[in-house]
Amino acid sequence: MLTSKEIRKMWLDFFSSKGHLVVESKSLIPQKDPSLLWINSGVATLKDYFSGKKVPPSKRITNSQKSIRTNDIENVGVTARHHTFFEMLGNFSIGDYFKKEAIAFGYEFVINVLKLSKERIYITYFEEDKDTYNYWIENGIDASHLIKGTRDTNFWDVGQGPCGPDTEIFYDRGEKYDSRGLELLINDIENDRFIEIWNIVFSQFNNDGENNYTELATKNIDTGAGLERITSIMQDAPTNFDTDLFLPIIREVEKLTDKKYVIENYFTKDPIQTKINTYFKIIADHIRSSVNAINDGVSPSNVGRGYIIRRLIRRAYRAGISLGITKKAFLYTLVKIVKDSLIYEIDVENVSKIIKNEEELFAKTINEGEKLLEQELAKNGHIDVKIAFKMFDTYGFPVELTSEILAEKGIKLDMNEFNEFLKEHQKRSRGNIEVGMQKVINSLALIPDKVSEFIGYEYLESESKILYLLNEENSIEKNDDENKISYVILDKTPFYATSGGQNHDFGYLMQNENKIEVLDVFKDKYWNHVHVVKGKINNKDLVKAYVDKDKRINYARNHSSTHIMFHALRQTYPNEIIEQLGSNITPEHFTFDFGLDHRPTKQEIQNIEQIMRNYIKMDAKRNYIVTTIKKAQELGAYMTIAESEYHDANEVRVVEFENITKDLCGGTHVPHTSVIEDFKIVSVDSKGTGVYRLRVVTSFKLVNEYLDEEINEKIKLLETLIKNNQSLNSSYQISIPSFDLKNSFDKEQALLKYDEIENQIREDYKKLLKENQNKLVDITQFKKEIINNKEFYLISNLENNDLKNAIIQLRETNVNAIVIGLIKNENSCFLIVASKTQDSKALFDLIAKNFNGRGGGNKIVAQGSIKSDLDKELIIEEIKKLI
Known part of the structure; x- marks a missing residue:
């Protein structure tokens, strides 16, 4: 063969x-x-x-x-x-x-x-x-x-x-x-x-x-x-x-479950075995795709190829659960088996690491996600698109997987309705005026071609002619209402329009004595800059355009920093393929989304900040190079996530910071890196599995303002934590020092010291809490009962820590007894069963089964919740009947 x-x-x-x-x-x-x-x-x-x-x-x-x-x-x-x-x-x-x-x-x-x-x-x-x-x-x-x-x-x-x-x-x-x-x-x-x-x-x-x-x-x-x-x-x-391309993978999966893959079932067609075989096949196929795609540089994410690989891994992971595989992660163990059937080099260690990480992330949410589905189905008999979106957004379920799970139950998810809901959600999230106004401009068909010139790289002021003045319905000659919105296209403009991750310039137009506020600037399909303005204006007189200079320089600081920080990220993670997945640049801060297989550590963030500050001190010069896309690629210019804008362009613009980076970009930038002044990553947020968003501020002013606010908030937090400790022990004391804060360096050192104090206060709280929890409960108040020739203590008059302390004391002093504790809530009860010699888990499961409860544990102690509208005394009586 x-x-x-x-x-x-x-x-x-x-x-x-x-x-x-x-x-x-x-x-x-x-x-x-x-x-x-x-x-x-x-x-x-x-x-x-x-x-x-x-x-x-x-x-x-x-x-x-x-x-x-x-x-x-x-x-x-x-x-x-x-x-x-x-x-x-x-x-x-x-x-x-x-x-x-x-x-x-x-x-x-x-x-x-x-x-x-x-x-x-x-x-x-x-x-x-x-x-x-x-x-x-x-x-x-x-x-x-x-x-x-x-x-x-x-x-x-x-x-x-x-x-x-x-x-x-x-x-x-x-x-x-x-x-x-x-x-x-x-x-x-x-x-x-x-x-x-x-x-x-x-x-x-x-x-x-x-x-x-x-x-x-x-x-x-x-x-x-x-x-x-x-x-x-x-x-x-x-x-x-059933060939040697798949069967070795399937046989390896069989070792993780009591289920077996049966080749002969193709002919016998037992429906239960068919389902089992399907799960094995899903795993074998999807792990082959995932291994090869990841090996070629794709990381699981929520966009593009990364989304496909995430979907495959999570579909395979769920198939494993359906086979009864209980390991938190198992797919990563199959990478070597896949490699053996191929002729390509596979980095087994790296691919295994990425797949394992993706499995562990999904493991945290899959049970809660499927539980949500079951609850909604039980309540409504169907799943609407809002729940499907929550499954995707909160629990990490690719919508196609949700649709497949529902199809197994004979329920169809309307994908068209889901996609419309997703679009509306994205539109609301963006809140971008361009969406609606672009339709207005295009539908009027007034603008036949490129008619407006952007001069904002060199100038922040201009005297300009109005080529088009519009409202939301038509072309107009004037707007006499100072509170009404109009749309203006100038023959030349210094105002940057939202694009490439950078938001529009702010400022105003002057016409005669009227000051007209510029609220937004976007591009039409010919890349004309459309100004959204508020105020009295006519289309006959010239206007003077003034860009807000302070905001523009902050835009430039932040936009240049996104390019240089991308380089710093690749230095910090030399063994990772770092992809930029989004950015948003405003005068106050910028955000930067990127893919990574783990949450950035505190040390890694500090490393990025130090690299950036070194580049700022270098005072590297910025150069602009206007060339063809082919020449730009030969120069080694990096294309950002907006590269699709460049494919049909005759000329492209390369932004170079000498000895640091070259990128294709149409945004505004600082002339030298020293103009950025300072750099601080103020937050790291997860935007979905494997995607992280850095929020950054630059300039002496904004970095210092941020640090001042952080210090004030930190001191308030420390004061609150001290009060919490004093509630446990009124004599508790710890001092909060004050520092001479002259610059951002001093302030960062102060925050580090405050972090140390915070850690100390929290450790002290744990010790004080343990001291309180270990206070003995008077167990002589509880009477032993003999039920079915076994010793029992049934407790229903204590709360939380007192109940647990009493159970521990009774269990240790009455080795043959079974202790059952109960705390009644509105429609359910917290139940705990403990014993040194009897099977606590078996008894808990018996009680939980009769009360529609759930929980876990072992022979020594088991706990969870049971559902009942009965009073706790009646629940105790029912438990007695069971045992």
Whole structure:
């Protein structure tokens, strides 16, 4: 029996012997191809060769390309051959051989190399493609094994551009997989008997976009054969999951649960075992995708590729729970098994670490999330989009996972309604006037092109002509209401418009004696700056535009700091792939979102601050370079998250801080780093699993104001903590020192000292609390009862610590007794069972079962809550009956 590694090697060796250059599998992350989220086929990495943008290293190429497709994840584990990660074997001709040779290669490899029976091979072809039919006949395929296909089934066409017919090679696995015969192929019926193993596309025509086809002067061959499918045939496996690509992973998972994966269930179709097999398949598939994607630089997050990988890991993790796996994390232990089936280098240690971290994060919320779902279903019988959003936003459930969980219960989540709710939530969160006003401007169709010039890099004042004056409905000549909003486009403006993470400039316009406040500035579709203004204004007279200089310099400090801090982050985390996931720049502060596999530590934050202060002291000069995007990339300029703005630009602007960083950016910046003055990270917030937001202030003034406020708040906190301690011990005292605070350094040192004092006060509180808790309770008040020949103490007249102290004392002094304590709340009770010699957990479970309760513990002590509207005395009587 051939292994998958042998099959892969046979393919590459065969086509190498036919003059093909063997190229290594490329990263799953597309390079300079914004049209793709993932590399999803063998040809995806070769597109530039086929389009003529690049000269291929050879006209004949072969590869085994790792690929990811995630358009219908919910089918993975349900069908026999659906995967998110797969390897596509391919052979390609770029203006070299065509149909005759491609078909001959296909026949030779399948019949002579794989040694599959010719009688089991069936071919589909485009009904108008006589050449393909004849070439297959010439190679020895019987006419009865050639199936005509239509334009829908055997013609590759994506609209405008190269296209052509294709031919597919199928293998007949026999009647045991489906008693129906050729009708399955002829009618294109989904089945597990005739398995497509190879598709050969003949790029022969050009579609002008109107479905007019002309012959291409240079013809190409693009093929794809699934390694997983070929392996399942060569290993006579009912499904792809029963091959050596997946089965070792499944067998490893079996060690973690009492459930077993049963290959024969494909034929016996026991419904319970089918469900169990599905969970194993989900884990095996998703861990392969996750390992390879993470190895190529993707980290789980809430955006883009990171969201897909988070979704796969969490779906696999839930499948593990469904199999009864109780470990907090287990997927990470499978990384080495995955690596063994591949030919690519895998950083097992790093990939395992990232997957384990993602599992542990989800472990914290999955139970609460599923509990919320159960409660809502029990209460309402359905789940509305607000709950689905809460599952996503609060508990980290990808909405697709929530939808899948509901589908298992026969309930459908309206995804369109959810997406609309999400959009509205985002719109409310942004509160961005651009959304509504952009529609107004565009709908008027008044602005045919770029008409306004931005001069704000050099100037903060200008005398300008009004080109357009509008209200929310139409073009106007004037606005006589000083409290009414208008929209203005000037021939030239110093006002920066919101873009690239930086918010708009503030300031005002002067027209005659009227001062007109500028509330907002945004860009229309031609990048004209649209000023949202309040005040009396007309479209005939010139205006003088004045940008608020103080706010602009603060914008510049903060925007420059985002670029330099990104560099500092990469220095602080040299072994991590740091991605900028968002930023918001205002005059008062800036925020910066980035992905990281752990919460930044205090030491790491201090390190970032020190690097930034060193750069500020360097007084590095800022340079602007206006060039082409290609030249910018050659200069090593980094593209930020707003890089999509640059793809169609003839010219781009590179901001360089000498010896620090180069970035593409259209924002405003300081001339030298010393102008930033000072830098302080004031908060670190989690914005979802694996995403953190730093909030930062700059300048001497704002950093000192922040530190002054922190010191005042800290002193208030210390005073409160001291009072708490004194409530436990009236003689408790500790002094709060005062310091000579001349600058930000002094203030930071003072805060460090106050932190030490805070830690001391909190430690003192724990000691005082323990002293209070250890006060003995008079246990002589409790009477022993004999029930069913066992000694019991039943306590219902104490609260919290007194109850626990009494139980400990009774348990230690009455070793054969069982102590039961009860604290009654409104509709439930806190229950605790303890004993040195009896099984406390078994008795607790008995009581909890009869009172619809829940909890946990061990033989020594168990506790939790039970539900009852009865008085505590009646509850005690009911408990007595049970025991």
